[in-house]
Structures are given as structure tokens and as C-alpha cells.
Amino acid sequence: MSSTEHEWAGTLRSEAGRLLAGLGQAAAEAVPGSLTRQQLAAMIDHTVLKPEATPEMIEQACAEAREYGFASVCVNPCYVARSARLLEGAQSVVCSVVGFPLGANVSAVKAYEAERAIADGAREIDMVLPVGALKAGDYARVRDDIAAVVDRCHGQGALCKVIIEAALLTDEEKAIACLLIAEAGADFAKTSTGFGPGGATEHDVRLMRAAVGLEIGVKAAGGVRTYEQALGMIRAGANRIGASAGPQILAGIPA
């Protein structure tokens, strides 16, 4: 590591420390008192990422996205083209995943995977950052890996969300990941893949929102199955929810 990189790593660590120290004192955010069904649906990525998902399950998810007005269907790359056809003319877009769920691919492959998914019709890409490089303190590699995908997405008119897989990280690592996501110009920081050892927590969402500020989105994903959980995530600072239980979440809205 060069001395400039060392210095930069030190700066990131102090900034993360300041963020974490300030978390307790953060003024309560302007939180929504209530959400209409439509408003909540428009914040949900309706998610089908199980490896055994069949084309039939994708068809059902796309029909539900149309019916409820979800933000997107979030599907594996092999189902992007099919989903894009099924959602033609709908309000919901197609979201796909890159380097998923381990994040341990080379950057060139991640960028190519994003390019292909967007060419197939995806409008949003959820990528996984390189967790091992983050843990090893190789922040330049993490930032460059994210930027490689962000640049490809933006060049083709798609949004890029970056999954930090929070359950594998310390609070300092989560904060640094978010600072790197902001630096790389991504559109969202996202908590979890849903395949790791844990899902979204309100604590993590609060931390991530503090770290990325208000210009960048925060997506809570993994284990969000009820209206109460979804509302808790939104109150903690999330503006997007990833869930396979979208219809169930909406059904829980109090009458």
C-alpha cells in the first residue's frame, strides 16, 4: 500500500469512527406517520433469487409486481430477459444481481455481468462488494470494484445498488463500506443478500443512512417479512425494501 493509500485508509477509519460515535445522538429523522399501500408497494423490490426458481415462479412474481405496483422484480440474471418481456409497459422495472451472493468475482466479470443484464432489460443492478478485500483493509480495491460496476450501469442508464452483507461486517467495516459506496458514485447501499448469516436490522439501516447521507438510497433486504418490519426499516432510514413477501407485507397495513 502506498503512503497516500495509508493516509486515505486512516481518514476513512476516523470518519467511520465519528459516524459511529454520533449515531446515538442523531436527531430522529422525519419519519412517515403512515404509508398508503401504493406508497409502500413502490418502495418494494419483489424478490425471487432462489437458485431453484423456475420460469413459472418468475411469471407469478412479474404478475404480482404489475398488480401491486412494486418498484421492481429482483431476479437472477438468467431471468432478466423473460421478466423484461413480462413487465413491458408496467410501472415496475427489472432489477438483477451481479457477483451474487459472494461478491468474490473479478471486477471485469462483474462489469460484464451488469452490462449483459442491462442489455437484457434490467434497469437496476444489485451488486455485492468484495467482502474479503474490505476485511483486509484494501479499500482501493473495494472502491474500484464498485466503481467498475457503477460506471457500466450509469453508462447504460441503470441504477446501481451495492450490497455490503452487513452480517459479516463490524460496525466500522459497515461505515467504511458506505463511505466507499458514496465515493464510487453508487445509487444505493443495501444491507444483505438474503443468503448470508443474517438479514437487515434497524441498527444497520440507521448506521448506513448516517454514513451515506441523504443523496444516496438505503435498501433493507433479508428477512423483512411483515408490515411492521418494513415500517421499522423505513423509520430507521431505508427508502427501499427487498423482500420475497411483498404481498404479505402489504396485507399487513392496518385498515
Place this chain on the structure above:
Amino acid sequence: MSSTEHEWAGTLRSEAGRLLAGLGQAAAEAVPGSLTRQQLAAMIDHTVLKPEATPEMIEQACAEAREYGFASVCVNPCYVARSARLLEGAQSVVCSVVGFPLGANVSAVKAYEAERAIADGAREIDMVLPVGALKAGDYARVRDDIAAVVDRCHGQGALCKVIIEAALLTDEEKAIACLLIAEAGADFAKTSTGFGPGGATEHDVRLMRAAVGLEIGVKAAGGVRTYEQALGMIRAGANRIGASAGPQILAGIPA
């Protein structure tokens, strides 16, 4: 699906049925009475695929591969180049993974990922087949997806193993997967990613060996942690073991 494809699917299903019916009556294979430490080590892919693995852990795994004479280190694509440098001149080669662990990428991205990993120094590629397409009975897509990676591997002088993620499949699906693996010209059928709902079982290894015959390898991976388990897999028909507990497995050899 064309009528030729329908006919082919029917043939595959009957062949799978015949294989499964014959499993009970299969003559006991010529099983090794015992294995030397060296023989067993040479059958083990020493595996580090956790997303949070750091370069330091990769260095340790490569040192152990050299020390024990493992067949390979099996690492994520982002660590192939480093592992290849660390194993220069060693007997152990670098194995990497493609479309891992969900198998739900498009074939062109899988092929590119294999190409890059081989260019970075991998000599063996463990790919995951498209589980959803298999479950949907789209056998042509499964075969073509495998063939896209096999062809790239063979064109660059690397072996290709194909993971069926057995825990997600019925016995008929496992048998059909193995027939498709043979048809696509792959070198090994492999039980599991280690990230799915279950690992290798002797039943699955026996079934897979019956389905692929003796020309193609069978790799048992996922949950193999002791010498007794490894020997059970080998007696059931495996000729390669994927494990993160290689040193522990060897330590269990009876004196």
C-alpha cells in the same frame, strides 16, 4: 419445445428411471481397502470459498496445499491470480468457481468468468448448472449452459466440474443432470456448492457414479469433515473430495 426435444426429454427420463431402479442391485465397486495419506491428499480440493476470506487465509490454504499435496486449492475468482503465484512449481493446481453458488447467471457470463479465471491461472473450473431450468424440464438449456463453459475450459486446457446442488433436486433430477453433464462433455459431476441446504451424501455419490459411468469423475463436496466421511464418499464412487477441512481429514487416517 420441439417434438424432437420432447422425445429427447422422454429418453432422458426413461434412462434416469432405469438408473435409479438399478441402483440397489449395483455390484459393489472395487473399493480401496485403505488409502495412504498421499493418495488421499491427492484426491482433495482444499477449499476456501467463504465471501469473507482474506488474502491471508488464501496464503495459508496455498501453503497447506503445498505441504500436504492436495489436488488443488479451490478459491473464488478474485483469488485465482494470487493462488497461482503462490502455487508456482507446486503439485497442487488452482481450481475456481463459475456461476457460483446459484448457477443462475446467463451462459455467456459463465463462459467469460471461466475464461478469465483460466487466464488468471486456474486449471480446474467448478461451475453450477442452472437449477431452475433443470426443474422446469428445459434440458436443452441445461446442456447448452454446461457446454458453453466446458468448451471454454477445454479450449484453454482446463478441466470442468459441474455442480448439481443435489440437495435441491429429486433423484430423477440428479440422474438427468448427470446424463446432461456427460452429454456436454464435462470432466466431473459434483454434488454440492457448500452454500445450499445440504452437502454430499453417499446415496447421491452412488447415484451420480452410476449415471456418469467410469469415464467421468464424481466430486463429493459439502460437509465432508472427517476421514471416515471422506472414505465413505470414495467407497460410494467419488474420486475427488471438496473440503475446507483437508488437514483434519488427513489427520484422521488410522495409524
